[in-house]
Amino acid sequence: QVQLVESGGGSVQSGGSLRLSCKASGFAVERWTIGWFRQAPGRMHEGVSCISNSSVPYHTDSVKGRFTISRENAKHMVDLTMSDLKVEDTGVYYCVADPDVTERGMCVIPHADHWGQGTQVTVSS
8 A cells, every 4th residue: 555654844934944754655666756746725736846766856947946856765765855945835745656657747747646645834924
């Protein structure tokens, strides 16, 4: 059974930093594309950062230069390090995974077959 468990959300002031972690289990983590989606209040979810099974990253334009995605397959972990956070980064962040989509496809469409429960990130001015 695929499980994705997020941790690390919270509240921070504009310009601050947070790191989100995703613990994956129940599948061959090293073979799947994994990413982070977010959903702001009243808006559809969007792909934020995604990483291929060979650790090729993709970031949506609004977070380039501020967010970094990394994976450590041996620990079944994928991290999203967020810096210079902005109010518009507020939302529920979901760890997502899919075996059959590229990192770009996952984030751009956006599409993923499996989602975690989400963790709240709130950025205040």
